[in-house]
Amino acid sequence: MIAGLEIRGLTAAIGDVALVRDVSFTVAAGECFGLVGESGSGKSMTVKAILGLLPPGVRITGGQVMFGDDDLVALPQAKLARIRGRRIANIVQDAVSALNPVYRVGAQIGEAMLEHGVARDRADARAKAVRLMAQVGIPAPDRRVDDYPHQFSGGMCQRVVIASALSCAPEIILADEPTTALDVTIQDQILRLLVQLQDDLGLGLVLVTHDMGVVAQTCQRVAVMYAGEIVETCATEELFGAPRHPYTAGLLACVPRLEGPARRLSPIPGAPPDPARAPQGCRFHPRCPLASDLCRQTQPVLREVAPGHVARCHHADRVDAGLWERADA
Amino acid sequence: MNTAAFLRKRLVQTIPVLFGIVLTVFLVVRLIPGDPARIMLGTRASEEKLAELRTELGLDQPIWQQFVTFVGNVAQGDLGQSLFYRRPVLDIILERLPVTVTLVVLSVILSVAVCVPLAVAAAMRQGSVTDQAVRGFSTLALAMPGFWLGLNLLILFAVVWPVFPLSGFGKGPLDILWHLTLPAITITASLAPILIRTLRASLIEVMSAPHVQFARTKGLGETRLMRRHVLRNGLMATVTILGVNIGWLMGGSVVVETVFSLPGLGALIVSSISARDYPMIQGIALVFGLLVILINLVTDLVYAALDPRVSYD
Amino acid sequence: MTDAALAATGPAGSAGRRALWRRHPGLLAGGAVLALILLASLFAGYLSPYDPLEQDLRNTLQPPSWAHPFGTDNFGRDIFSRVLHAAKLDLMIGFLCVFFPWLLGLALGGVAGYFGGFADTVIMRTVDTFSAFPFLVMVIGIIAIIGPGLISLYIALTLAGWSMYARIVRAEVLIAKKAEYVLAARALGYGHARIMFRHILPNVITPTIIFAMTDIVLVILSTTSLSFLGLGVQPPAAEWGIMISEGKGFILTAWWMVTLPGLAIVVVALALSLFGDGLAAGLRERG
Numbered sequence A: 001m002i003a004g005l006e007i008r009g010l011t012a013a014i015g016d017v018a019l020v021r022d023v024s025f026t027v028a029a030g031e032c033f034g035l036v037g038e039s040g041s042g043k044s045m046t047v048k049a050i051l052g053l054l055p056p057g058v059r060i061t062g063g064q065v066m067f068g069d070d071d072l073v074a075l076p077q078a079k080l081a082r083i084r085g086r087r088i089a090n091i092v093q094d095a096v097s098a099l100n101p102v103y104r105v106g107a108q109i110g111e112a113m114l115e116h117g118v119a120r121d122r123a124d125a126r127a128k129a130v131r132l133m134a135q136v137g138i139p140a141p142d143r144r145v146d147d148y149p150h151q152f153s154g155g156m157c158q159r160v161v162i163a164s165a166l167s168c169a170p171e172i173i174l175a176d177e178p179t180t181a182l183d184v185t186i187q188d189q190i191l192r193l194l195v196q197l198q199d200d201l202g203l204g205l206v207l208v209t210h211d212m213g214v215v216a217q218t219c220q221r222v223a224v225m226y227a228g229e230i231v232e233t234c235a236t237e238e239l240f241g242a243p244r245h246p247y248t249a250g251l252l253a254c255v256p257r258l259e260g261p262a263r264r265l266s267p268i269p270g271a272p273p274d275p276a277r278a279p280q281g282c283r284f285h286p287r288c289p290l291a292s293d294l295c296r297q298t299q300p301v302l303r304e305v306a307p308g309h310v311a312r313c314h315h316a317d318r319v320d321a322g323l324w325e326r327a328d329a
Numbered sequence B: 001m002n003t004a005a006f007l008r009k010r011l012v013q014t015i016p017v018l019f020g021i022v023l024t025v026f027l028v029v030r031l032i033p034g035d036p037a038r039i040m041l042g043t044r045a046s047e048e049k050l051a052e053l054r055t056e057l058g059l060d061q062p063i064w065q066q067f068v069t070f071v072g073n074v075a076q077g078d079l080g081q082s083l084f085y086r087r088p089v090l091d092i093i094l095e096r097l098p099v100t101v102t103l104v105v106l107s108v109i110l111s112v113a114v115c116v117p118l119a120v121a122a123a124m125r126q127g128s129v130t131d132q133a134v135r136g137f138s139t140l141a142l143a144m145p146g147f148w149l150g151l152n153l154l155i156l157f158a159v160v161w162p163v164f165p166l167s168g169f170g171k172g173p174l175d176i177l178w179h180l181t182l183p184a185i186t187i188t189a190s191l192a193p194i195l196i197r198t199l200r201a202s203l204i205e206v207m208s209a210p211h212v213q214f215a216r217t218k219g220l221g222e223t224r225l226m227r228r229h230v231l232r233n234g235l236m237a238t239v240t241i242l243g244v245n246i247g248w249l250m251g252g253s254v255v256v257e258t259v260f261s262l263p264g265l266g267a268l269i270v271s272s273i274s275a276r277d278y279p280m281i282q283g284i285a286l287v288f289g290l291l292v293i294l295i296n297l298v299t300d301l302v303y304a305a306l307d308p309r310v311s312y313d
Numbered sequence C: 001m002t003d004a005a006l007a008a009t010g011p012a013g014s015a016g017r018r019a020l021w022r023r024h025p026g027l028l029a030g031g032a033v034l035a036l037i038l039l040a041s042l043f044a045g046y047l048s049p050y051d052p053l054e055q056d057l058r059n060t061l062q063p064p065s066w067a068h069p070f071g072t073d074n075f076g077r078d079i080f081s082r083v084l085h086a087a088k089l090d091l092m093i094g095f096l097c098v099f100f101p102w103l104l105g106l107a108l109g110g111v112a113g114y115f116g117g118f119a120d121t122v123i124m125r126t127v128d129t130f131s132a133f134p135f136l137v138m139v140i141g142i143i144a145i146i147g148p149g150l151i152s153l154y155i156a157l158t159l160a161g162w163s164m165y166a167r168i169v170r171a172e173v174l175i176a177k178k179a180e181y182v183l184a185a186r187a188l189g190y191g192h193a194r195i196m197f198r199h200i201l202p203n204v205i206t207p208t209i210i211f212a213m214t215d216i217v218l219v220i221l222s223t224t225s226l227s228f229l230g231l232g233v234q235p236p237a238a239e240w241g242i243m244i245s246e247g248k249g250f251i252l253t254a255w256w257m258v259t260l261p262g263l264a265i266v267v268v269a270l271a272l273s274l275f276g277d278g279l280a281a282g283l284r285e286r287g
Helices: A043-051 A077-083 A105-115 A122-135 A154-166 A184-201 A212-218 A236-241 A246-253 A293-297 A323-328 B003-030 B036-041 B047-057 B063-075 B089-124 B129-143 B146-160 B173-207 B210-217 B222-259 B265-274 B278-306 C003-009 C025-042 C079-115 C117-131 C135-146 C150-177 C180-187 C192-229 C240-248 C256-286
Strands: A005-014 A017-027 A032-036 A058-067 A088-091 A172-176 A204-209 A221-226 A229-235 A303-306 A309-311
Touching: A005 A043, A017 A032, A017 A043, A017 A058, A017 A229, A032 A043, A032 A212, A043 A058, A043 A088, A043 A172, A043 A204, A088 A154, A088 B210, A105 A122, A105 A154, A105 B222, A122 A154, A154 A184, A184 A204, A184 A212, A204 A212, A212 A236, A221 A236, A221 A246, A229 A236, A229 A246, A236 A246, A246 A323, B003 B063, B003 B278, B003 C135, B036 B047, B089 B129, B089 B173, B089 B222, B089 B265, B089 B278, B129 B173, B129 C256, B146 B173, B146 B222, B146 C192, B146 C240, B146 C256, B173 B222, B210 B222, B222 B265, B222 B278, B222 C135, B222 C192, B265 B278, B265 C135, B278 C135, C025 C079, C025 C256, C079 C117, C079 C150, C079 C192, C079 C240, C079 C256, C117 C150, C135 C150, C135 C192, C150 C192, C180 C192, C192 C240, C192 C256, C240 C256
Parallel strands: A032 A204, A032 A221, A088 A172, A172 A204
Antiparallel strands: A005 A017, A005 A058, A221 A229, A229 A309, A303 A309
């Protein structure tokens, strides 16, 4: 059975400072799920928390990460390591520095297979690595398998990283800004490759990005993060058509469109709060045009505002796509 | 570029360095304040003796001519006659070179063998008791002068509990190893701490490198992770530091050979300085210079073998 | 958010302001031992029970006892008294052979960094040449040329040591020269001397002091090593290296001639590195 991923109330903190707070979302098997937000919104930290690879000092202080019948948060490191790379794989932003400069790429693609017993021996791992390299579109894989990372371009390095992530046929892939470090033309190729692979292999894909355009192109459902919290989760189409959180509406207002009336392209005024000095009440209220006394005093919870659509806003019913244009006027 | 071409290129690059060393060694005698012949032979030497030595050393010729003669002789392997031993300098050096080389090689092997496990243990648990102990011992070892440590090792392991010999080099591999154990430990005590500090620091740096974080997401066990993705990369910095410290090792061998009465070049240079045997000093300085060049070359080759990004060009 | 930024917000970054010596216990321990040794060496004449050079041929090679805490040597000289007197000599050489290179490096590095151009090129090429040789090898080389002795030791250690200071000073001067207050001083039309001494020098000193603290350990270890080899201080002076060298002939019978004087070197070197590490950390915290 292919398992999905269910995150319930996940909170990760350094000391008393929560970097990720009360994060919940579900990724069904075979689904492409988007996790968007500005840099520093806690999306990468969420991925690290799921993998159990938080930086020193950061601890999970609450919540669960359900994968099949296992709660990954409660699992001992040794058992978690058997899931990591085998059933949940990771693709990173900076593929060039994610590869060890002193080993051949074939060996790096193969090592997870050897570790998890997917490949019998080195020769088997190498043969499988060649096939994976062909699958991710690396030309002349039988020759390039013995090259070193510095002999590959950035886009090709990302393909190597993807091949390595695919190597043990995982059920879930967590892709953290997989295209951000690449040239614009290459970005599109890699993105299409990911979507195609996800479709062909029936993978669950969590795509972490700051780019609303990428989300629109690829994801079935999406969660928006702000200041360590999820502020809105719903189907992608619904998010773009009828956002129910002022922050989402603001993000969308910044995305240029080809059709329809010209829109403001300016970002939301102000900056996200420092996690150590998060404001009282709703974390977004200092930047929000709808902020009321209620927002300043009471933290909103995620609540269902429409079927399959949750938002963390006291005034969700007053939010729509045109909110910020009215606020500007 | 292949290894042979790389070697050729590096050898060509060493020519100016070689010239610099020969020039420096040549100048050693000419820089002696006062009359070199008188200093070498002492104040009571007769005028005939002095004139004889000046002719022997070529000091009565113009300086450029002296240099040309010197370079010509060195090129032919003629390093002159030792004033003390009254034998060709090169012969004496060749007799003693194996002792110093064996000592240095053994010390390097021992130092690396000590350094790697300790640095890994310290780096893996930063701030732990192990880490503190390793760093404490390093500081302590660095505070001990080599000659004192060597003599105390002799007192402990050759006098009080006589398991090792008091002095000498020995014959045959096992006997030599037995004779060189304490000297090598002495050099290791001051070399290993430097290597440990470097390796520990670079391991700690590598451990937070993106490629290690990515390797973690593959589910690799800590042992494999350390061996494959941390140690190999961390060792590269240590190779460089080791290469840099070889010159220091030469200095260390001077002291240790004197302590353990080893018939090597280090002990020879000390006695030659005291005896004012300048041709001998010149010869040893030349050989030390060549050794440093050779070691730098080996360091570069090892580094290139460890790091595929250095593609011999 | 980067991991580094996270670490900075962690508990370590918000550590309370404790006294300097509490945060760096090495500074206190090292400093106390150092002060003790310094005092002992200064008052060696009063503290030592015997004359360091006085021979007592009826009491040769005596093991440590109440009368002779460190025993006596082959001439019946009291080793404890000799160790105390040697401290004065070794510490003085250690201090001066760091001070002279420091002064030389400060002057030449300062000129190179402040004036740049031709002076910079000439000085820095010289620095490169001097630092190409390993320290001890260079010291031995210089002594080989000028002959062994105390004066030679001073000359050799100074010549071998100055280049690192020049390099540090030059780098710091280049930074300080670009600083606001120096540019302002120059705009006010102050002379070179005033800018150098009033505005640049104070900022350049700290890193050289930090380096000097590790350097002095190296210098003292080198001094004793050279004297041990017979290339430094000459007998019959009381000096740790010489004492150990004299003890070398008696390791079969009189371990104390080697072990106890050397212990003095270890204690001094250890105290200096503890003090130096603490001082360096403290100075770096102040910025």
